[in-house]
Amino acid sequence: MTLDRARWDKGITYEAFKAAMTRNQERFAENESRVALDPETVRTFKSQPKPLRILALAEDWCGDVVANLPILGRLAKEVPTLDVRIFLRDQNLDLMERWLNQGKYQSIPVFVFFDENFRELGHWIERPASVTERRAAERKKIFAAHPEFGSPDAPVDQLPEDVRTRLQAELQKMREGMVSFANAEVQRELRELVNKVAV
Amino acid sequence: MSGKPVKVKITYCAECGYEPQTLDLTKALMYEFGTKLSAIEIIPWESGTFDVSVDGEIVHSMKRHGGFPELATVKSAVRSRLASPRGV
Numbered sequence: 001m002t003l004d005r006a007r008w009d010k011g012i013t014y015e016a017f018k019a020a021m022t023r024n025q026e027r028f029a030e031n032e033s034r035v036a037l038d039p040e041t042v043r044t045f046k047s048q049p050k051p052l053r054i055l056a057l058a059e060d061w062c063g064d065v066v067a068n069l070p071i072l073g074r075l076a077k078e079v080p081t082l083d084v085r086i087f088l089r090d091q092n093l094d095l096m097e098r099w100l101n102q103g104k105y106q107s108i109p110v111f112v113f114f115d116e117n118f119r120e121l122g123h124w125i126e127r128p129a130s131v132t133e134r135r136a137a138e139r140k141k142i143f144a145a146h147p148e149f150g151s152p153d154a155p156v157d158q159l160p161e162d163v164r165t166r167l168q169a170e171l172q173k174m175r176e177g178m179v180s181f182a183n184a185e186v187q188r189e190l191r192e193l194v195n196k197v198a199v
Numbered sequence: 200m201s202g203k204p205v206k207v208k209i210t211y212c213a214e215c216g217y218e219p220q221t222l223d224l225t226k227a228l229m230y231e232f233g234t235k236l237s238a239i240e241i242i243p244w245e246s247g248t249f250d251v252s253v254d255g256e257i258v259h260s261m262k263r264h265g266g267f268p269e270l271a272t273v274k275s276a277v278r279s280r281l282a283s284p285r286g287v
Contacts, residue, residue, distance in 0.1 A: 063214030063245070155250045155257050157208040157242055164242070171245065 003055065003095075003118045011055060011085025014073040021060040028060075032070035034179065041187040042078050044194055050116060051081040052194075057089045057096055057110040064127050065109045067179075071186050072111060101125050111190070113197065121197035128185040131178070138174045146170065202281040204237035207273075210250040213243035220249065220267050227270055228277065235281055253280050 012020070021028060045052075056072060058065045069086075076082040089096050089108050101107035107126040114120055143152045149159065149167045156164055207228055211217040225239050249261035251268055258276040259268035 059216060061214070061216040061218075153262075155210065155252065155260060156244055156248070157210045157240070157250060157252050158255065168244075 003114065003120075005118070008053065008055070008085060008118065011087050014069075014076060014084050014086060017058065017060075017069075017086040018073075024060055024066045028066050028070060031067060031179075032073060035071050035074045035183055036180070037071075037074055037078060038184065038187050041075065041191055044191045045075060045079040045082060048081065048194065051083060052121075053114040053116070053118070054082060054084045055095070055110075055112040055114065056084060056086045057092065057099070057108050057112075058086050059089050059108060062108050064107070067182065068127060068186050069109050071183055072109075072190075075187075075190075099123050099125065113193065122193045124189060124193055127182070128189050130185050131182045134178060134181065135175070138178070139171065142167075142170045142174060202235075202283065203285055204235055205254045205277055205280045206237045206240065207277065208240040208242060208250075208252045210242040210244050210248050212245055212248045214245050215247055217249055217267075224251070224268070224270065224273065228273065231274055232277055232281075236277070253277055256280075 018025070018028065054072065054076070056069060058069055060066070072084060076084045087095055089106065093106075096106050096108075096110075099110045099112060110123060110125050112120060112123040139152060143149050146167070148163050149170075156167065159167065209221050209224060211221040221241060225241065228236065228239060247261060249259070249267055250257060251259045251273055253273070253276045256276075257263075258273055261267070
């Protein structure tokens with residue numbers, strides 16, 4: 001299946017996606033407001049000789065979409081030559097099948113870069129590996145510092161509710177503390193991708 | 200099957216869109232077992248979790264077993280627990 005103009009036009013704009021969100025709207029807006037665009041990111045995208053189309057597969061319930069799509073949205077606001085269209089994953093499984101994570105997982109968000117003639121230039125999936133790795137390391141530290149949380153691999157339903165609530169708060173704090181790093185890493189990977197496939 | 204009611208816990212990833220599977224399973228257990236269940240606890244979690252335990256014993260873990268549980272597997276675990284001799 002190729003992507004053509006007719007299919008592209010079925011995607012919705014970033015603003016339309018935000019308006020249609022049925023959940024996580026506040027979190028999404030908060031994430032968008034605290035995206036610090038690296039001038040290098042803006043420069044890299046602005047210096048592309050031709051406009052880019054970016055197809056994004058997303059759903060409003062997905063934590064990685066809520067974290068990372070706002071970065072693309074903010075970038076597209078700064079760079080008028082970027083045309084972003086969003087396709088809901090669950091209504092566009094044929095598109096999802098084309099960009100599976102490791103060839104098997106329907107991870108989102110997916111950002112697919114095309115030239116003006118819908119020639120695919122590259123794609124980006126879910127979140128940077130560096131973010132996943134750092135999260136795992138920080139998670140280990142939390143469990144090491146709190147023996148009451150038990151083993152990181154044990155089912156959480158076996159923890160008493162008050163302990164589980166504390167664990168959840170610690171994990172949330174850890175994620176919050178990593179937002180700047182994660183946003184910078186997403187931008188670094190998007191810059192690298194675009195530099196590699198420069199049209 | 201006249202044993203002491205059992206408790207089912209469903210832990211699901213709230214960032215992964217697993218609500219429909221959680222609710223389907225909850226509904227199926229409610230209809231099937233009614234007051235034979237002491238409670239169904241639904242725990243919103245993260246990290247791609249979908250775990251089901253019956254009276255504290257894990258009967259399905261997405262990380263260990265992959266995917267969502269077969270409804271028959273969970274029902275069978277509840278039936279076994281109800282039929283097992285336990286302290287009153």
